[in-house]
Amino acid sequence: MPLAPTAEQQARMLDFYYASFSHDVSLMTGLDLANTSVSAQVPLEIADLDGSPLFRDFAIAGADGRRVGVLRSSARGAALPLIDAIMIGQALFDPEVAERDCQARAAAEYPGATVRSRGFVCYGYPRIGVSIDVTRGGQVIRAIYDAHMTALVRELPAGAARPATDAGVRRGEEGEPFYSYSAQLPEAGEVPPFADEWQRAARHMTNVTRVLAHRGVTFRPATAEPPSDRLPPTRAEDALEDFRPAMQGVTLPIGLIGQETPVFCAVATIKMILGYLGFHDPTQAVIAQAVRTGATGTTNDNMIRGLNELTGGKWAATLVDRPTLGDSSQYLGGFVPAKSGIPGHARLLRGYREYVYRDPTTGLPSLRQSFYLVNDPYPTRNGQYAMENAQKPIDDFYRNLLKLQPAT
Amino acid sequence: MNADYLPSRYVEEAPLPDGRTLLANLLWRTFLEVSPQEAPAARAILRGDGAGAPEALRQRLVDARMLIAASVDEAGFMSRRYEQTRYATHVLGLTLAPTLDCNLACVYCYENKRPGRMSAETEQQVADYVRRMLPGRKSVAVTWHGGEPLLCRETILRLSRAFIAMSDHEGASYHAFMLTNGYLLTPPVVEELAALGHWRRVQVTIDGTAASHDAKRPAKGGGATFARISENLCHAATRLPMVVRGNVDLLNPAGCHALLEHLAALGLAGRIEVYFAPVHPFGQGCRDLADKAAVSVASNAQFAPIELELRQHACALGFSDRGYLARPWLQQCQATSTHSVVIEPDGSLQRCTLEMGEDDRRIGHVSRPIEVNSENVLRWLRFDPTRQPPCRECRVLPVCFGYCPHRHLSGAPEEFACAEIRYRLRESVVFEYAARHRPDLLAALGPARPAAAPACPPECGGAPWTNET
Numbered sequence: 001m002p003l004a005p006t007a008e009q010q011a012r013m014l015d016f017y018y019a020s021f022s023h024d025v026s027l028m029t030g031l032d033l034a035n036t037s038v039s040a041q042v043p044l045e046i047a048d049l050d051g052s053p054l055f056r057d058f059a060i061a062g063a064d065g066r067r068v069g070v071l072r073s074s075a076r077g078a079a080l081p082l083i084d085a086i087m088i089g090q091a092l093f094d095p096e097v098a099e100r101d102c103q104a105r106a107a108a109e110y111p112g113a114t115v116r117s118r119g120f121v122c123y124g125y126p127r128i129g130v131s132i133d134v135t136r137g138g139q140v141i142r143a144i145y146d147a148h149m150t151a152l153v154r155e156l157p158a159g160a161a162r163p164a165t166d167a168g169v170r171r172g173e174e175g176e177p178f179y180s181y182s183a184q185l186p187e188a189g190e191v192p193p194f195a196d197e198w199q200r201a202a203r204h205m206t207n208v209t210r211v212l213a214h215r216g217v218t219f220r221p222a223t224a225e226p227p228s229d230r231l232p233p234t235r236a237e238d239a240l241e242d243f244r245p246a247m248q249g250v251t252l253p254i255g256l257i258g259q260e261t262p263v264f265c266a267v268a269t270i271k272m273i274l275g276y277l278g279f280h281d282p283t284q285a286v287i288a289q290a291v292r293t294g295a296t297g298t299t300n301d302n303m304i305r306g307l308n309e310l311t312g313g314k315w316a317a318t319l320v321d322r323p324t325l326g327d328s329s330q331y332l333g334g335f336v337p338a339k340s341g342i343p344g345h346a347r348l349l350r351g352y353r354e355y356v357y358r359d360p361t362t363g364l365p366s367l368r369q370s371f372y373l374v375n376d377p378y379p380t381r382n383g384q385y386a387m388e389n390a391q392k393p394i395d396d397f398y399r400n401l402l403k404l405q406p407a408t
Numbered sequence: 409m410n411a412d413y414l415p416s417r418y419v420e421e422a423p424l425p426d427g428r429t430l431l432a433n434l435l436w437r438t439f440l441e442v443s444p445q446e447a448p449a450a451r452a453i454l455r456g457d458g459a460g461a462p463e464a465l466r467q468r469l470v471d472a473r474m475l476i477a478a479s480v481d482e483a484g485f486m487s488r489r490y491e492q493t494r495y496a497t498h499v500l501g502l503t504l505a506p507t508l509d510c511n512l513a514c515v516y517c518y519e520n521k522r523p524g525r526m527s528a529e530t531e532q533q534v535a536d537y538v539r540r541m542l543p544g545r546k547s548v549a550v551t552w553h554g555g556e557p558l559l560c561r562e563t564i565l566r567l568s569r570a571f572i573a574m575s576d577h578e579g580a581s582y583h584a585f586m587l588t589n590g591y592l593l594t595p596p597v598v599e600e601l602a603a604l605g606h607w608r609r610v611q612v613t614i615d616g617t618a619a620s621h622d623a624k625r626p627a628k629g630g631g632a633t634f635a636r637i638s639e640n641l642c643h644a645a646t647r648l649p650m651v652v653r654g655n656v657d658l659l660n661p662a663g664c665h666a667l668l669e670h671l672a673a674l675g676l677a678g679r680i681e682v683y684f685a686p687v688h689p690f691g692q693g694c695r696d697l698a699d700k701a702a703v704s705v706a707s708n709a710q711f712a713p714i715e716l717e718l719r720q721h722a723c724a725l726g727f728s729d730r731g732y733l734a735r736p737w738l739q740q741c742q743a744t745s746t747h748s749v750v751i752e753p754d755g756s757l758q759r760c761t762l763e764m765g766e767d768d769r770r771i772g773h774v775s776r777p778i779e780v781n782s783e784n785v786l787r788w789l790r791f792d793p794t795r796q797p798p799c800r801e802c803r804v805l806p807v808c809f810g811y812c813p814h815r816h817l818s819g820a821p822e823e824f825a826c827a828e829i830r831y832r833l834r835e836s837v838v839f840e841y842a843a844r845h846r847p848d849l850l851a852a853l854g855p856a857r858p859a860a861a862p863a864c865p866p867e868c869g870g871a872p873w874t875n876e877t
Contacts, residue, residue, distance in 0.1 A: 242498075246546040248581035248606070250649075253678075253728055278675025333605040334647040335679070356579040363544055365579030406646050 004077030007043055011058055014038045014071055016205045016219065017083060017369070018060065020244050021355055028251050028351075028373065029088045029385065035063040037220065038071055044095050045075060046120045046128060048182040049144075049156075052076075054122050055084060067091060078192035079185075082201055083369065085126070085388040092148045092379055093128075095120065102130035102145035109152060110134045110143070120147060124177030124344055125394075126386065127378060129153055144178075148379040154178055174297045174400075176262045177344025184343065184394045193393055200367045204357050208243045211360040245355035245369075250332045252276065252350040256375050258383035260284045263297045266346035268377035269339050270303065273348065273404065274310060276337055282310055300400050303339065303346075308407065316407040323401040325370055325390045328352065331403050340374070341400030348375040349401070353387065372398065413466075413475040415454045417482055418806055422834040424842075425852035432837045433473050435482055435806035437733050439841050440472035450474075486806065487794040489738045494745050494789075498546040500580075501748030504534070504567070505553045506560035508753060508765050512589045512633060514625045515702045516655065516687045520765030521555065526563050530755040530774070535570045537751075537774045542578050549608075551585040553750070553761055558592035561600070568604045583608045589625065590614070590637040593644050602647040609681075611651040612641055616663020617670050623702045624660070638670070645679050654684045654718070658704040661714045668722050677726035684718050686711040688824055690762060690814060707823035712831035716839065720853065723843050731840040732807050732829050740809050744788050749778075759788045762814045787817060804830045 005013070015038035026033040043056040053075035060069040069088035074080035099117050106115040113136035121131045121144065129144045140158035145151060153176075186193070212219055219240070254276050259268035267288045274282060282290070291298045291306030300319050307317045317339075320327060329352045331338060340349045351373035359366040370390035377383045392398070418435040429447040431440045431454075442450045446465055452458040453466055454474060469475045476482070506526040508519060526534075542548065550571060552564055568584060575582035583606060590612035601607065615621045618634040627633050644650050652671065654664045664684060671682065686706050706714065723729050742748035743760040750758040752765070755774040763769040771785050772778040778785065793799030793810030808827035810816070815825040829836050835853075842849040 244546070246579055246581040248583075276678050278678055330603075330605050333607065334602050335649045336646060354581075356581070358546075358579050406643065 007056060008040060010056065010073060011038055011040045011043070013201065013205060014058055014073055014083065015040075016208075017201065018071060018086075019220070019240065020357070021247070021353075023244075024247055024353065024355075025086065025088060025387065028387070031068065031088060033060075033068065033088070036060050036068050039067075043073075044120060046122050047075075047118075047131070049121055049123055049131075049180040050182050051118075052182055054181055055080075060086075060088070074194075076192075078195040078198040079188065080393055081194050081389040081391055082198055083371075083389055084392075085386050086371075087384055087386045089385060092382070092384060095147075098147040098150065099130050101150045102147065103132060105145060105150050105152070106132045106134060106143055110136060112136060115143075118142075122181055123153060124179050125181055125342060126345075126376060126384075127153075127177070133158065146379070148382070174266045174299075174341055174344060174346035176265075176297065177342075179343060181394070184396065186393070186395070194391075197367075197391075204359065204367050207366075208360050212240075212243075243357075243360060245357045247353065247355055249353035249373075250329070250335065250351045251373055252332070252335060252337050254337055254348065254350045254375060256383045256385055257377060258379065258381045259377040260381065262380055263293060263295065264288060264380075265377050266291060266298050266303055266339065267293055268383070269346045269348045269375075270307060270310070272350075272375055272377075273307070273337055273339065277311065277315060277404070279311055286310075297344070297346075300341070300402065303402060307402070307404065311407075313407055315404050317402045317404050320401040320403060321399055323398065325352070328372070328390075328398065328401060329354070331401070336404050338404065339400075339402035340372070340398050342398065343394065343396045345378065347377065349373070349398075350375050352390065412478055413470055414478050415456060416474055416476045418803055419454055419474050420803070420833060420837055421451070422838045424838060424846075425849050430838060430841055431469075431472070431474050432733075432841065434733070434803060434837075435486070436473040436476075437737065438473045439845065440468060440474060442468075483794065483800065486738060486809075487792070490740060490792055490794045490809070493738070493740060496745070496747055497544065499747050500538070500541050500545045500548045501551075501742050501745070502534075502538070502549070503551045503553050503742070503748070503750040503761055504557075505555060505750070505752055505761075505764055506557055506563040508555040509559055510554060510556040510589070511559060511591055511628050512556065512625055513628045513630075514589075515700050516624065516657075516689075518690060518762060519555065522765060524753055525560050526753045526755075530753070531563060531567060533755050533775045534567060534751060535574075538571055539574055542574055542580060545578070545580050547581045547583065548575050549583045549585065551587065553587050553764075555753075556589055556592065557586060558588050558597060561592070561597060565600060565604065568606075572604070572606060582606050586610045588612060589633070590640050590644075591627070591633055593637075593640045595640075595643045598640075598644045598647050607648050609651045610644065610648045611653055612637060612644075613653045613655060614638070614641075614667055615655050616660045617666040620660040620663030621667075624655070638674075641671075641680075642674055642676070645676055650676075650679070651681045651683070654682065655687050656684045656706065656711060656714060656718070657687045658706045658710065659702070661718070664718055665721055668718070668725055668727070672725040672727070680727075681730060682722055682727050683730045684715050686715075686828065688815075688820075690818055690820065690824075707821075708826060708828040709823045709831045712828040712836075715828055716832050716835055720839060720850075723839075723850065729840065729843050731843065732827075732836060733840050734844075738806065738809055740793075741813050744791055744810075744813050746789075749774075759785070760814050788813065791816060802826075802830070804833060 018038050022033045039059040039061045043058045046055040048054040056073050056075045058071045059067045060071055061067050071086050072084040103115050103117050113134045116133045118131040118133055121129050123129045123144050128147045130147050132143045134141050134143050142156040142158055144153045146153050209219055254272055257268050257272050259265050264284055267284045270287050271284055290310050292302040304317045332352055338349045339346055349372055353371045355369045356365050357367040371387045372390050374386045374388055376386050416433050418433055420432045420434055422430045424430050427444055429442050449461040449465055453461050453469055508521050509523050510521060572582050585608050615624045621634040622632040625633055656664055687703060689705055719729055750761055751774055756770045757772045758764055759771055769784055791813045799805050799810055807829055811827040839853060
């Protein structure tokens, strides 16, 4: 497997790993994912604000072709994690419809101008938009529309590689991020930062496939059997069971709450935390006031003060600005959720997963993959569940962990 | 009837309060609602004589697995699952009792209690056993049991650290469980346990609010225990995954309802799991149960409606329901498996926690290989509800998967050997369906409380429940 694979090679590899833990995703989401797989169809290509390739969103689909989720992978090979995130549930947008609607919206909002889509962009992780060139009177500007909400997010001068200010990132506020993901990446060295992970993953897949072949089993046979005939478990399923990873983790039963306004990510996150702790009453408007949410969001200091106030002094929050995966997982092992920050955005951590794969020939651990289970209050009024790789290329990810403990 | 698809053996039909009909497949755990107009045709198809029935309805029945491919042998599938789990080589299950001693004197305790703690030498033997058994396994599950395991807190801490280190080294996952009476689960102890991590469930037993709990679960010296356990639970629930089990007989259902109100008033509804289990007279320690005034045993037939009301009440208060159809699928008791053992304080091995302390039931010692041909091992391996009557003929088998093998092996009468859901199957299925998919129906499923609720005791925070004992 090359370190910059084609989309087809990548889909095959992603499907192998998705199949190894999809039963666990089923348990987490309560959905029957037994017959789902990573689609080999052309993925949705998502660019950075600077125009460079960033992510490939592969559809996760059932045997009948129905899409049940998205697996986000790298569009830069081993420069980014093999599996960036998995989002299961109703799709936030249909790419074709979103692109068409955003263009129509731009045409209406810029009367007399020529509008042309340049495709999908990540304008502030995990937000996805449609980048539209608006040409009027010889002048060209770029308008970024949110793909889910079909609403204008920001205008940029044409040709601008990135916004002049990375809103919500520099000021330490968590509200509505707008920044170039690319610009946050550390300087590239000779070896891509995730080369080791990709190579291990490729080697493990090759070894397992070889052992399966020795047992006369083909992974995902070309002629898929209809679902009803897959019961009782086929020989292939039995064999695959042997190669599923050892699993460890925590999943807290916390329902998703979408943020009510574009800058209420911290507010909705706190709403979810409060509900779990037994404080169901405060509305997002009340919470916003308590945590002093302004036009661009709020700060961690305000969240700490607000959480204490909203729980009647019963719970106290403390800030860990650079938690390790070990810190976060140990904290989650106490079965209390946390607010986690990514650049300009607050989300709820409600669990984690660690999958340990063992080499089929030696029995020794050969690959570890760790994920956080996130209740992301974005998109507005909707939110989404995500299972995100705990290793991100941007240093600022999963920062500013707000841990809660009973006030003494 | 299309010969490719046949009716599943495990379809249960139940009326919904809004007039529609619910079909539930107890094996595949699927549901399908049909309208009053569709119900007769659906019934006809499921009887095998649906000639002329709408094709769209037939397809819905196929999609919902009420009709299954003719090539699928459902009974054979369950037998195979039973064997797969029995002989699974990926997991190692240990139930560890570092002591059989206890600081409580529960009136219905089934255990053959005796003093004594696990020695340092036995601890080492247990660690060596895990080291020998671990290579090649994907997961290790350790359940701390007793007696009261927290009487041996240091043993738990030492062995847990050793197990975690070994699991990490082998790339296996490690999960810990504990059954404790909660009396010693004080905040400092909680902190020590929380620091270990890897906890999946820590179960505390509370049999109602103060009056009924203290009557059934007094301290060894005779004092009340409810207040302290309740206080400990409040803190523990902030650091550990707590589960409350209520043991129910014919005397304390109202106390258990009051307990639910009490826990909800403490703000614990979203964070802890609550479930109820019947008090049964099995195990050496409780053979004189019939003579005890503080206990009145309910058979599972009697317990079934009590349990359903408690679950409905818990659901209304915001506790998550531990539904029969949402529990791990087709998973039998570890006593019948070859990958799990119960370890007594002296390192003796047993198959079943109900037989701890019964010397003539031992299957070996942790320092030696198990004698696989001994009768004490074989009697568990011979038990297979998927092949033996009457279970193999029973439509509830996919839900209970044989229930408690100990009951069957002890020759318990049917009303104790069959799971409670069998006695309230339709009501239970409808409740679970409504709780998960049609919350709008919950209110119409009948009162979650007895009609004549007595006056409220002060400790339950104004809830209309009290204790009967």
